[in-house]
Amino acid sequence: MVIQKIGAHCFKFSAGPVTVAVNPPDAKSKLKVNKFGSDLVLVSMRHPDWDGAETxxxxxxxPFVITGPGAYEVGDITVSGFSTTTCYAGEECDVGNTVYVFDMDGIRVLVLGALSSTKLPQDLRAELDSIGIVLVPVGDGTLDPKAAHELMVTLEPKIIIPYGVGDDGEAALQAFLKAEGEMPSPEEKLTVRAKEVAQRDGDVVVLR
Structure with missing residues (x-):
């Protein structure tokens, strides 16, 4: 599996000929990323900054586009979406945010989207065993650095990929890294196999 940050909080997961896009921004968003092809798009929040399947x-x-809770199977990829809320960009905190768990190339991935609270629904918690990789937001109404760190301690993922959100995203990211006790150099991409993920122990990877 190869993981790349396309820009903002948009990520691309590739395994062989299959590509999954996570939270690409809409063309109307001030967040700009280059267009790319994908087979599956996961959208956590119905907001132009997060919901741009055409990107x-x-x-x-x-691509096949998933925009909310439910169980899905797209080719060899299984996806489960769970309803949570977000306070992103000053929104009222009852705005919907979908957290996704998907299995691809033998690796279980957790996508927290624009999550604001560490209080996860029970049906989601039941799916959080053996998380290989987690994408965790910090800043701009999503998780604050301390809460994000505490959630990672609880979840015990093998690999943590944090991303800063909004104008305070970089400062929030640095605060999260300090809480984690790690200051890794940003990487262009992460290439990893399932057996390698199993040997990791809460490693933090920053993608640029």
């Missing part, structure tokens, strides 16, 4: 559509590639 992950290129040429004749038209």
């Amino acid at each position: 992950a559509s290129h040429g004749e590639t038209r």
